[in-house]
Amino acid sequence: MVKVEIDSPTVRYTADLIEADYVYSMSEAMVEGNVCRVRPRDVRMTFRTKRNVPRLGVMLVGMGGNNGTTVVAATLANKLGLSWRTKDKIQYANYYGSITQASTVSLGNGPQGEVHVPLKDLLPMVNPNDVVFDGWDISSLNMAEAMRRAKVLDVQLQDQLAPHMNKMHPRPGIFDPTFVAANQEDRADNIIAGNKQQQLEHIQADIRDFIASSKVDKTIVLWTANTERYCDVTDGVHDTAENLLDAIQKNHPEVSPSTIFAVAAVLEGCTYINGSPQNTLVPGLQELARQRQVFLAGDDFKSGQTKLKSVLVDFLVSAGIKPVSIVSYNHLGNNDGKNLSAPAQFRSKEISKSNVVDDMVDSNSILYAPAEKPDHCVVIKYVPYVGDSKRAMDEYTSEIMMGGHNTIVVHNTCEDSLLAAPLIIDLFVLAELCERIEFSVAGNKFQGFHSVLSLLSYLCKAPAVPPGAPVVNALFKQRCCIVNVLRACLGLAPCHFMNLEFKASDASVWERSKSALVPEESGSKKQARSPHEVRTIA
Numbered sequence: 001m002v003k004v005e006i007d008s009p010t011v012r013y014t015a016d017l018i019e020a021d022y023v024y025s026m027s028e029a030m031v032e033g034n035v036c037r038v039r040p041r042d043v044r045m046t047f048r049t050k051r052n053v054p055r056l057g058v059m060l061v062g063m064g065g066n067n068g069t070t071v072v073a074a075t076l077a078n079k080l081g082l083s084w085r086t087k088d089k090i091q092y093a094n095y096y097g098s099i100t101q102a103s104t105v106s107l108g109n110g111p112q113g114e115v116h117v118p119l120k121d122l123l124p125m126v127n128p129n130d131v132v133f134d135g136w137d138i139s140s141l142n143m144a145e146a147m148r149r150a151k152v153l154d155v156q157l158q159d160q161l162a163p164h165m166n167k168m169h170p171r172p173g174i175f176d177p178t179f180v181a182a183n184q185e186d187r188a189d190n191i192i193a194g195n196k197q198q199q200l201e202h203i204q205a206d207i208r209d210f211i212a213s214s215k216v217d218k219t220i221v222l223w224t225a226n227t228e229r230y231c232d233v234t235d236g237v238h239d240t241a242e243n244l245l246d247a248i249q250k251n252h253p254e255v256s257p258s259t260i261f262a263v264a265a266v267l268e269g270c271t272y273i274n275g276s277p278q279n280t281l282v283p284g285l286q287e288l289a290r291q292r293q294v295f296l297a298g299d300d301f302k303s304g305q306t307k308l309k310s311v312l313v314d315f316l317v318s319a320g321i322k323p324v325s326i327v328s329y330n331h332l333g334n335n336d337g338k339n340l341s342a343p344a345q346f347r348s349k350e351i352s353k354s355n356v357v358d359d360m361v362d363s364n365s366i367l368y369a370p371a372e373k374p375d376h377c378v379v380i381k382y383v384p385y386v387g388d389s390k391r392a393m394d395e396y397t398s399e400i401m402m403g404g405h406n407t408i409v410v411h412n413t414c415e416d417s418l419l420a421a422p423l424i425i426d427l428f429v430l431a432e433l434c435e436r437i438e439f440s441v442a443g444n445k446f447q448g449f450h451s452v453l454s455l456l457s458y459l460c461k462a463p464a465v466p467p468g469a470p471v472v473n474a475l476f477k478q479r480c481c482i483v484n485v486l487r488a489c490l491g492l493a494p495c496h497f498m499n500l501e502f503k504a505s506d507a508s509v510w511e512r513s514k515s516a517l518v519p520e521e522s523g524s525k526k527q528a529r530s531p532h533e534v535r536t537i538a
Helices: 066-080 143-150 155-165 182-187 196-214 241-249 257-267 283-292 305-318 335-340 343-362 416-434 454-459 475-488 508-513
Strands: 011-013 017-032 035-050 056-061 083-085 090-092 104-110 113-118 132-137 218-223 271-274 322-332 375-382 389-399 405-415 437-441 534-536
Touching (some): 056 066, 056 196, 056 416, 066 132, 066 143, 066 155, 066 416, 083 155, 104 475, 132 196, 143 155, 182 335, 196 218, 196 257, 218 257, 218 416, 241 257, 241 283, 257 271, 257 283, 305 322, 305 389, 305 405, 305 475, 322 335, 335 375, 416 454, 454 475
Parallel strands (some): 056 132, 056 218
Antiparallel strands (some): 035 437, 035 534, 083 090, 104 113, 389 405
8 A cells, every 4th residue: 555645735634634725727618609718717625535434335236146246256355365276377366447446546757757656545445355245136046156157257266255155145136027127037036025115115124234233334335236127207206306205105117126226225325326227316316315415326337348439439539530330249148138138128228338429429520510420339139158258349430531431340358247346346435435525615615526426437338417517428538537536635736648847948947946936926916815716817
């Protein structure tokens, strides 16, 4: 672990808090005819981050599935420091694929060059090894048996983990055959009986029981179960918190199991994360979360093919190249693929995968006319033999200069659950951290993030955002958002990659500037400014 300390009068450390003054610089742009008028604006802010890392509990919906068993097994293997022999080498447990656990960020330049530190060391964060897991599943297999059924991990590792996992049993889940494929019924031997109100109360009681028995300080509930069909969002049912709770009470058929879990989590004060593409986070649920000051995040883990797509299309459009056709084909053989073989469940996934390029296309009016978009086709097929080793094939056809065309074809073998599990870890680690961050804007009272936690967009195919907020899918922007918010909590400017100190013809000016004030602050007539002043620069 690297200890990061900020040497600045604008950053204050106490036993409980890191408090940092910060200047948030933004630009307000208005198009008037053929003139784009831009007004730079600086806003003074103060960030506070609680330093005490809680004992965290994570309750997984779909705990006995491929993702759930892989997350639990991986954290246990890391905690125990396990190793096992593969056909190539001795493999040691790790958290590769997790941005919090296995990526670094730049803090600046020094005599030794650019200094990078693990992202997890920027601020106090939960160690996944210390997380207590529980959850629900419609299958009654214990976690060791479920791990073997998933066929994700090497057998030698499974054998070492089985004695630690065979006493872990998922709690009964909610099974509604109208929301998942009919082929899931053969797994459903561990279900909560009763109507939707009774199921809601059962889930709430499970959460309270877990908190009491495990002695955790806080709990996050995360959906990693089957993709559901879209529910038919209806006024009077899903539009307000009151109507949603009333619809559950009346056993309304268009309230999905995932929404029942989400409502239970919010009522118990737990952050809820939706890792599948269905429209769980209906307006009434969002209103309930705002009322209870609880976070919601989603939708759908962005792990393999879609993550690459959000990089490639961003690259093409940013380079002035016009993607006109994107065709994405997948086949996989795990239970996710089996469930997605049903048309209604596939439609949820198709929507999630198809919208990932929209913001990048909308950003370039030179390439695209209003409402113009690339042809975008997504195909998913179930092939049992390949198991969790999903095959993804993409063809990107683009128009280039003078009527030419460029075609990029990508074949991507994604070990589905081994890509998704690190995202689950990042989601609960970052969501918990966000619960400990608050900020003051221009001297107003301190507040937390909006209940729809869009900061986690990097990890989601179809990011949920607050009403009226822009949806960002470009991967580079999403990661920069996370890193720069964490830097802001330390009073550090955003990573801008300008490196002007290496671009001047006379580099000595940078050394001399260390002892000089910026021009605005120099001179005997400088005026003291409030630490919360908002400055507008004409």
